[in-house]
Amino acid sequence: MTANHTDGVLFIGGEFRAATTTVPVIEAATEEVLGYAGCASESDIDDAVAAAHGPDARAWAAAEPAERAQVLKRYAAALHSRASDTATLVSRENGMPIALSRGVNGVFPAALIGYYAKLVTNSDVEQTRPALIGHTIVRREPVGVVGAITPWNYPQALAVMKLAPALAAGCPVVLKPALETALDSLIFAEAAVEAGLPAGVLSIAPGDAAAGAHLVSHGGVDKVAFTGSTAAGRIIGAACGQLIRPVTLELGGKSAAIVLDDADTEATISGLRSASFANNGQTCHLSSRILVPRSRYDEFVDAIAALARGLIVGDPLDERTEIGPLVSARQREQVLGHIAAGKASGARLVAGGSAPADQDRGWFVAPTVFADVDNASPLAQEEIFGPVLVVIAYRDDAEAIRIANDSQFGLAGTLWSPDVERATEVARAIRTGSIGVNDYQLDIRSPFGGVKASGLGRELGPEGLAAYQVSKSIYRVGEPIAPIQH
Structure with a gap:
């Protein structure tokens, strides 16, 4: 099955499938039906998480950073080739002026994926540090399967702020975009297929609050990344706290x-x-x-x-x-x-x-x-x-x-x-x-995020990559050895 932005499909485990439930996506400027979004069920979320634990996804996590980077560069190119159509579609979905949409929904996703492909290639997986009894190898590993939940206001930009560093780190991602902008989310899936992203490394499952709650609490999810309202963020943060599950929350502001x-x-x-x-x-x-x-x-x-x-x-x-x-x-x-x-x-x-x-x-x-x-x-x-x-x-x-x-x-x-x-x-x-x-512009090389009720954690920059990694210390007796270089 191939993707069509108007026919209510999901992208699960590397394949497009028809959703059992669909909802209309209404064009903001005309109040007319633009297409139909697939609304993921709990079983769809289960299938997506299962695929993220499959052999192809495990191989992605185990691959050398440079190997992942080559795929990500193809992914960036595939997104870039669709930039104009993506920007127009988002403007029709949520009303964003096209002059802004071209940058944040058209150009930015490919640029950010390219940035993280380069960053992960030039970063050491391991560092060796002297210790009292010899030395310690400090190793950075993927945090695991990521459940990413994104809103409708900057749908491509806010999704890629999670996808790019997570994929670069080796983490499979189940993305649940907002239903209001579900149509443009399938562009991530189309580009992933073209770039050869392995099956299960990325699933796209638009859905309602129930689908999001199921993803957040799923036993197969290792980290949650959420952008949205502070009210929803409090609920997600509480659930992740109960589960002792890392979470990044980018929330509201005034x-x-x-x-x-x-x-x-x-x-x-x-x-x-x-x-x-x-x-x-x-x-x-x-x-x-x-x-x-x-x-x-x-x-x-x-x-x-x-x-x-x-x-x-x-x-x-x-x-x-x-x-x-x-x-x-x-x-x-x-x-x-x-x-x-x-x-x-x-x-x-x-x-x-x-x-x-x-x-x-x-x-x-x-x-x-x-x-x-x-x-x-x-x-x-x-x-x-x-x-x-x-x-x-x-x-x-x-x-x-x-x-x-x-x-x-x-x-x-x-x-x-x-x-x-x-x-x-x-x-x-x-x-x-x-x-x-005298200005305000996000910088892809510098961390973005809030304090107080505006959230937890940071996106963008090296800090954004670190959010999808965990550190492991290997204590060794003896003289220091050279770290593994990548």
């Missing part, structure tokens, strides 16, 4: 953009365009709390409101579009509910606040800005996951730091100032997993 008192207005507003509104606000690391000095508060409120009102809202496949629709009717209703609560709280609405009047179909929300917001309010404390910003005043740098840290989350953030050293000093005081000075 990050602060601190505009310092010497900030250039034009440069700051230009940077906030992407740092605060990327992917229609459906981005975990967005700077959605804008902290502005009281001395310049009115100036920046006006400028941020003008930015929101000036963003181009429309068809995500149009090159000019900056804000597309949200992923689903349910997501739009949730965002509009937050906006209604914000209006009722007494915060001052200065832009947006509703669905745009000129969009007669699609799940659009106008870019929205609230001023005079209390940082303790739900509007400032809860992740909205839509194009909604709040502007909060502060007196001095110390209060800005206090407000930024007064959150259950700690995922990201930004600082805005022409004085890079001063901004960096403030950045060091923010309790967060990552922060940008």
Whole structure:
């Protein structure tokens, strides 16, 4: 059986199979059926995990890193050849503007797989360390079978942030993507077949919460990697804790953009365009709390409101579009509910606040800005996951730091100032997993992840590879010997 993005198939143990249950995938901009996603059952998950323990998958784990890297390079090439179609499909599924989708869903997966193929080739499997009784061989081995659960907002990018390091480390992966973006997940399967990835090393089983729960608790899974909401992450983390199972959790955020008192207005507003509104606000690391000095508060409120009102809202496949629709009717209703609560709280609405009047179909929300917001309010404390910003005043740098840290989350953030050293000093005081000075862009060579309710563990960089390895110490009496080189 071959894959078709519209016919409700799964990819289990190297083969495509028809799903027993299918659900429609609705195009975000048209509200029309785009295709049908296969919804994995518990028995499908069982088969996928069994395949991950099969002989081909065991051979993958035992292979030399350079051997795996050669397959991964072919995998990267196969994904790259599909990049344009992948980007378009994702934009139709979740409403992401095509200009953004080309990079994060088209180019990024192949680039990250290539990075980890090179990294694992140039890394030592073993190191020899002197010890009191002789020496110790410290060996890095694959953690085992990985259950990866990914969301709909950046479906290709967030999946490959797990697939690339796990596969490079030698770990078979059972990937459970979100049903809203299940169609594009099959591209990973098609490319895997073309690249010659051994059967069982990768299975793709889109599914609902029940399928995810079964994967997390499965006795044949050795590690779980999850990106999604903090609420779901707490449940998954608790299950993994009970099982003494390692877990990586990349969760929600409510990050602060601190505009310092010497900030250039034009440069700051230009940077906030992407740092605060990327992917229609459906981005975990967005700077959605804008902290502005009281001395310049009115100036920046006006400028941020003008930015929101000036963003181009429309068809995500149009090159000019900056804000597309949200992923689903349910997501739009949730965002509009937050906006209604914000209006009722007494915060001052200065832009947006509703669905745009000129969009007669699609799940659009106008870019929205609230001023005079209390940082303790739900509007400032809860992740909205839509194009909604709040502007909060502060007196001095110390209060800005206090407000930024007064959150259950700690995922990201930004600082805005022409004085890079001063901004960096403030950045060091923010309790967060990552922060940008005058910009915010993930770096594939550097770790990404959160603290507090924003998660556990790190993805990307060497740290992302280490998350899929376990260390073994072999204590030996005698003189040190040369480590195994790869």
